[in-house]
Amino acid sequence: MYKSFRRLFPIKIWALLAVATGLASPVHAQELNAKVTINRSQISNTTEAVFEALQNALTAFINERQWTGMKYEDYERINCTFSITLKTYSETDNSFTGTLQVQSTRPIYNSNYSTTVFNFQDENFNFSFQQFDQLDFRPEQVDNNLTAVLAYYAYLIIGLDMDTMAPLGGSNVLQMAMDVVNNSQNLGYTGWKAFDNDRNRFAIINDYLDGAMEPFRQMEYQYHRLGLDRMTENADTARAAITKSLELLKQAHDQKTMSALPVIFTDIKRDELVNIYSGKGTAEEREKVYNIVFAINASQSNYWEKLRK
Numbered sequence: 001m002y003k004s005f006r007r008l009f010p011i012k013i014w015a016l017l018a019v020a021t022g023l024a025s026p027v028h029a030q031e032l033n034a035k036v037t038i039n040r041s042q043i044s045n046t047t048e049a050v051f052e053a054l055q056n057a058l059t060a061f062i063n064e065r066q067w068t069g070m071k072y073e074d075y076e077r078i079n080c081t082f083s084i085t086l087k088t089y090s091e092t093d094n095s096f097t098g099t100l101q102v103q104s105t106r107p108i109y110n111s112n113y114s115t116t117v118f119n120f121q122d123e124n125f126n127f128s129f130q131q132f133d134q135l136d137f138r139p140e141q142v143d144n145n146l147t148a149v150l151a152y153y154a155y156l157i158i159g160l161d162m163d164t165m166a167p168l169g170g171s172n173v174l175q176m177a178m179d180v181v182n183n184s185q186n187l188g189y190t191g192w193k194a195f196d197n198d199r200n201r202f203a204i205i206n207d208y209l210d211g212a213m214e215p216f217r218q219m220e221y222q223y224h225r226l227g228l229d230r231m232t233e234n235a236d237t238a239r240a241a242i243t244k245s246l247e248l249l250k251q252a253h254d255q256k257t258m259s260a261l262p263v264i265f266t267d268i269k270r271d272e273l274v275n276i277y278s279g280k281g282t283a284e285e286r287e288k289v290y291n292i293v294f295a296i297n298a299s300q301s302n303y304w305e306k307l308r309k
Helices: 011-021 049-064 145-165 171-183 201-209 211-230 235-255 261-277 283-296 298-307
Strands: 032-039 078-090 095-107 114-122
Touching (some): 078 145, 095 145, 114 211, 114 261, 145 171, 145 201, 261 283, 283 298
Parallel strands (some): 032 078
8 A cells, every 4th residue: 555645444443533533542652743934034144043943943843743643654744834934023022923824734645746735834933032932732722822833823723634534533623623723722823813904814724614514624635635535446437426526616616715725725726736637537517617717716817717728
C-alpha cells in the first residue's frame, strides 16, 4: 500500500474511530509536519535574535505537540506551512502585528501528487512574544493569543484532513477548533468575534460546523477520496465522482450563500479543476462544472473558461 495514503487500514481506522468516539488512541504521535517562515522585511533597526527565537518557538510548538488522540506515523504527518509576514514590532511591550498564511496539503493515493486542502490568509495575526518565552497551550484556559491562533489552525488542518479521508471524519477535531474560538472571546484581539466579517476565525469554523454546510464537508470526502485518490485507477470514473462532488458544493453554496467556504475552495482548486476537466470528459460534463464554479466564484472566470476547452 502506498505509504502516504494516511489513516485507513488497519490501525488507521482505529485511530479515526478513536477521535470520532472520544476514545484515546493507545499510541500518541505528533500530527503535523509544519514549516514556519517569518518575513520581517517591513521591520528595521531591530536585533535578529527575537525573530529567530520566534520562528524556532513556533516550529517546536506546532510540530512537537500532540494535538489529538490519534496515532500518526512520521510519514503520515500532515504537511503544512505557516507563513508569517510581520508589519510592526514594539520592543517596549513585545507586541507584533502581521498576517498569517496557512496552507496544508494531502498526498493522493498511488501517485507523487499532493493536493492543497486548505489555504487561507489570516489578516489579523497580532500577538505578544519575548525572546525566551516558553509557549504553552491549555484548551480549557486560553490566555495567550499567539498560541490560541496556532492551536486553532492546527485543529482546523487536522480536522479538514480527516474530512477528506472519511465522511465528516473530522467533526470532533473541528469542534476543538470551535472550542478555541469560544475560549478566546475575552483575549481582546481581533479575529475571534462572531459577525465581525465572513472570513475571520469564528466565521470559518462556524461555517464548517453549520448543518447547512454539511454538503460542503461531504464534498471534501467525495472529491478527494472517491475522486482524486482513484484517478490513477480509472480517470473517467474518478472525474465523474468529482463532478458529482461539485454538485454538493453547489448545494452548500445555495443553502448558505454568504459562506466564504465555497469561494475559498474554488480559489484553492482552480488549477487542479482545469487540469482535471480541460480537454477531458464530455462537453456536457465540462459545461456542468463550469456553471457550478462560475456561479460560486465569478472572479476566477479566466480559469473557468478553460474548463470548456
